[in-house]
Amino acid sequence: MKLTSPVALLVLLVMAGCGGSNDSFTEEYNDAVKPLAELKTGVGSSAAEFDRLASRTEQTRENLADLDPPDEAQEEMDKLLAGLEGVTRDLSAVADAVRAKDPAEQADAAKQLVKSSAEVQQAESALQQAVEG
8 A cells, every 4th residue: 555645845746655554544644645546746836826725735734634643653643734824824825926927025925935844844754754663
C-alpha cells in the first residue's frame, strides 16, 4: 500500500509515495487527499486557479482532520494539518495579490507559500515515517 503525498508548491503538485505498515490508515489517507490528487500537475497562475487550489487544499485538510491516525503518528498529523491550513491561507493570499495586480505583494505571497509548502512537505515526511513505524 502506498501513502500518496500531494503538496501544493506554488503552481506544482508533487506526488510522492511510500509504503505504510498501517494499511487501513494509508487507504483512508489516500482517499482524503483526493481533492488535491485529482488536480492537474500544472496549475495556471490566475487568481481563480489559486482560489480553486486553496479550496481543494482546505477540503483535503478537513478530510485529513477526520482521520484517526495511529497513536504514534498523531503529533505528525497535527503538524500536517496546521501546515495545510497555512498553505490554504497562503494560496488565498497569492490569489488576492494576483487580483490586486501588485508585483511586490505577489512576490511576498509567493515566498510565504514556498515556506509553508516546505513545512507541509516536512510534516508529511514525518507522518510517513511515523506510520511506517
